[in-house]
Amino acid sequence: MPDTRKIPFTPAQQALYERVCARIDPGRLRQLLFDLTDIHSPTGATRAASEFIAGKLGRAGFASAYKPMSETTGNVLAQRRGSGRGADLLLYAPIDTHLEGDDSDYPWAGPNRTVALQPRAHMVGDWVYGLGSSNPKAMVATIVEIATAVAESGVDLLGDLTIGFADGGMPVNIPARDNAGMSNGVFHLLNRGMAPDFAIIMKPWNWVYHEEPGMGWFRITVKGTLGYAGVPRGLPDFRSSVVPAAAVITALEQWLIDYAEANTSGQIKPHGWIAGVRGGWPERPAFPTAATEILCDVRINPRTSPGNVKAQFAAFIAGFRAAHPDIDLDWEMVGSTPGGTTDPENWIIQSAQRGWEHVEGRDYPEPDLLGGQTDGAALRRLGVPTARIGWPWPASGSPEPVAEGLGGMGATYVPDLIPCAHKIAYAVIDTLTRPREDLGL
Structure with a gap:
């Protein structure tokens, strides 16, 4: 310079x-x-x-x-x-x-x-x-x-x-x-x-x-079944979406840290943060939710496209699924700016x-x-x-x-x-x- x-x-x-x-x-x-x-x-x-x-x-x-x-x-x-x-x-x-x-x-x-x-x-x-x-x-x-x-x-x-x-x-x-x-x-x-x-x-x-940086917004949906608090654990027809979400959150937090390090260049360190977790009805705590959503923002270095970051996120999800085949989840990119x-x-x-x-x-x-x-x-x-x-x-x-x-x-x-x-x-x-x-x- x-x-x-x-x-x-x-x-x-x-x-x-x-x-x-x-x-x-x-x-x-x-x-x-x-x-x-x-x-x-x-x-x-x-x-x-x-x-x-x-x-x-x-x-x-x-x-x-x-x-x-x-x-x-x-x-x-x-x-x-x-x-x-x-x-x-x-x-x-x-x-x-x-x-x-x-x-x-x-x-x-x-x-x-x-x-x-x-x-x-x-x-x-x-x-x-x-x-x-x-x-x-x-x-x-x-x-x-x-x-x-x-x-x-x-x-x-x-x-x-x-x-x-x-x-x-x-x-x-x-x-x-x-x-x-x-x-x-x-x-x-x-x-x-x-x-x-x-x-x-x-x-x-x-x-x-x-x-x-730009930013990419992602939503992960952990899937289960609608339940009832009065039934015992272990029933084959009930799967919690909330408890497995904890494993997703832990893995996602580490991925966000690693992602920021791997994608740092120029003046930018593109941090990402889990912004919120959503699921169920506040007025119906007796009925465990069939879906728990995890929302996060991933910042995007100017030398990396939103499409590339989407691919990196997809690779994280694929690795998580391989390590946790019992957890059913889906994901989507819901917002992006380069x-x-x-x-x-x-x-x-x-x-x-x-x-x-x-x-x-x-x-x-x-x-x-x-x-x-x-x-x-x-x-x-x-x-x-x-x-x-x-x-x-x-x-x-x-x-x-x-x-x-x-x-x-x-x-x-x-x-x-x-x-x-x-x-x-x-x-x-x-x-x-x-x-x-x-x-x-």
């Missing part, structure tokens, strides 16, 4: 960058994050949040529009055009939250309904809480603040600064709302006029990534790394391996060179109790966002003050 410091800022570019950074206002960012977090936006129902953000960008001086996909949801697309001869740079983040924010989340989201899981905002000093306040809404608010700072600074850009926020960024599928999820929103924008030369997606973790990669020598990756170095004051190191999936994979697959830039996550030192584990992704310490905003601002000035031919276009 070439030295990312080979194309330093000119004094004029440094001055423009400092003008933009001087306009980035942590207090305004904090208030915007609070206001946005207070607008509930589960996958497939982001209309109110998206319309709110479209209005904010319009008032900041961008040509801004809400792009509906249905009565309940849609996306945001805004642009500030340059003087010409430059590139089109997209700053992007999803806008939907991963949970519903109601009783249907429980008990699956954990026993404690902390402020980080509530579909309403709560502020303590520089901390903003609420469902999705850190992911995705801190990203949306930060990008809006960067865009506002660019407009307020009055810097002259050659290229066009495009801002995009889309529903469906969460790795979910919501049948009740037109099967929203699985990057459907960013596909909608790209198919309807959003055509950037480069993109930056803001997501957690303080690194620059040039690639992200990973995406950008040449690490592409302009936008190099520019993002220069921005990281500029703000951090040190050489860019090798980042931690990545397993998280985002819309960045879809952008890359559809031909948009994309850099992922983030901030330290999760935030530490919260004055309010928050849920263990992933929780509501709903606790943000706003000062943590400012260095990331400066890194993105660097790439904006670096990219949009040069003619296209200097960027390899």
Whole structure:
């Protein structure tokens, strides 16, 4: 990889960058994050949040529009055009939250309904809480603040600064709302006029990534017979589906660990996790279920196709069946998205790394391996060179109790966002003050 410091800022570019950074206002960012977090936006129902953000960008001086996909949801697309001869740079983040924010989340989201899981905002000093306040809404608010700072600074850009926020960024599928999820929103924008030369997606973790994994969803169904708790064990006409499922789960967990090791390459370690087990009726515990389902997500390296991962999973199932001929099971792949990669020598990756170095004051190191999936994979697959830039996550030192584990992704310490905003601002000035031919276009 070439030295990312080979194309330093000119004094004029440094001055423009400092003008933009001087306009980035942590207090305004904090208030915007609070206001946005207070607008509930589960996958497939982001209309109110998206319309709110479209209005904010319009008032900041961008040509801004809400792009509906249905009565309940849609996306945001805004642009500030340059003087010409430059590139089109997209700053992007999803806008939907991963949970519903109601009783249907429980008990699956954990026993404690902390402020980080509530579909309403709560502020303590520089901390903003609420469902999705850190992911995705801190990203949306930060990008809006960067865009506002660019407009307020009055810097002259050659290229066009495009801002995009889309529903469906969460790795979910919501049948009740037109099967929203699985990057459907960013596909909608790209198919309807959003055509950037480069993109930056803001997501957690303080690194620059040039690639992200896809994912494969699998369902294993362990088969038995419908039973009754009053009959003794050993009857030839009854087979449990629940007890054999334990053997499947144990074997699958080990396979997922081995799979991740075997399929690691580039910046990606494609972890997989068993997400849930389902079977029977909660109101009929006297009747053992005839089917127990096991659900898992297997991440997919950009150099491995979903079809290849499906074949690897099929080989695991075949081996399990050979070792356990007494267990009757079936399986299917129920969802998939391929990973995406950008040449690490592409302009936008190099520019993002220069921005990281500029703000951090040190050489860019090798980042931690990545397993998280985002819309960045879809952008890359559809031909948009994309850099992922983030901030330290999760935030530490919260004055309010928050849920263990992933929780509501709903606790943000706003000062943590400012260095990331400066890194993105660097790439904006670096990219949009040069003619296209200097960027390899």
